[in-house]
Amino acid sequence: MTHAAAAAELPAAERQIKLLSLLEQDCGSCHGLTMTGGLGPALLPKTLDDKPDDFLVDTILYGRPGTPMPPWAFEITPDEAKWLIGRLRSWRTDG
């Protein structure tokens, strides 16, 4: 399985900063500021390794019913979700 998060369009630089802040601060309130997990599971490269991009994009956009994971489609586009997943897969390893 290849994990290249082939985002069709990279978010603009300003939007990337906003998305990373959202990831750290808001996703981080359940998944941990450093993505090591909390009430929600860890989102480290090794915990995501067996999960395909499509599954993770769906989880971000539509949430996981029956769990506290909410849908984020109201403020994150599919391309942005893919870009975030790419960042998570290389978390702490891409500088």
Place this chain on the structure above:
Amino acid sequence: MVKFLPFAVAALIAALPVSAVAECGGLRGTGDLGLVIERADGAVQVVDTTRRRALCTVTGLGDLSHASLVFSRDGRFAYVFGRDGGLSKVDVLTGTLVKRVTQAGNAIGGAISQDGRLVAVSNYEPGGVRVFDAATLEMLADIPAIAADGSRGKVVGLVDAPGLGFVYALYDAGEIWVAEMGKDATAPKLTKFTGIGRLPYDGMVTPDGRYYAAALFGEDGVALLDLWNLDKGVRRILDGYGKGEQPLPVYKMPHLGGWSTAGRLAFVPAVGRHEVLVVDQKTWEEVGRVAVYAQPVFTTARPDGRQVWVNFAHPHNDTVQVIDVPTRTVVQTLKPGPAVLHIEFSPRGEHAWVSVRDSDEVQVYDTRSFDKLASLPARKPSGIFFTARANRVGY
């Protein structure tokens, strides 16, 4: 006597941001001091609530993305619980990190015993509670959260219970445990209540120490345990408060730590609704609801119980509303700015301190006029904790 090691002083000064003034270390009381968590930096600011300014910053506390703390009974030391399992003991007077242990992989909160001798930490990984000597941070007891079905899970809602010890809930399995701490702190006596409801996500103890409430995420309701009558078991209150309606998605879990008690009323954040539920604590019946701006996170009562201040979940977290308790109506809407994370009242309630994460400041409001009195710079501030908590059950 305050003893300074030159090395520690040098390290402290070196760690200070340029804007802060190092004023910790003088001879003074701690009653008007507090700590502000700077979540992105693993630091806490020591603040003076009389002069409304930061005194110094203590660094090196690790991942504080979900941090809370309790105070020693003399108000001098703070025990800071970090997400990364770190338990840090901070000297509020000297502004120094006294000791830090990494006691688990992933932690959520903690509590201090009635007599101040024990500090307990609730852990997600490995799931359970660990109890430490408050003086030395030596571990005295390790209580794995192994549920009736054999699974080990996350612990939430850990509080102190006067005359007993500690009470907490098991998130995954839906249980409430009472850990009685007798003379021998290494051998707590456990009483377990199973099947209390799906996904308890936080808990609180009433200010008199009598009732423990665990709020449920997996269903509409709250599990209630009378700590004076453990044999009566857990009962359900606010059952089905959502009346079968689909709850809204939740972008920030509510907190019960500040679940407010105003007189005989409790103001409870509803999960997935733009409502605060009003509960009569004598009968534990719902007696009303207050429609609010968005999904409440904290509902914090002013110490006199006349007002309840509410902050909200992302993406509506730029707002604070004030509920007038006698009329149960919203009487003020404030817009402190992006990402209001926490509200703390001065001990007698004349001021409210509000952390505004994304504008890197803590704002101070007059609670009568609602005027903004001050803004203090802080880097990504989250929790605000004043030493008056040292004398309150459940804090």
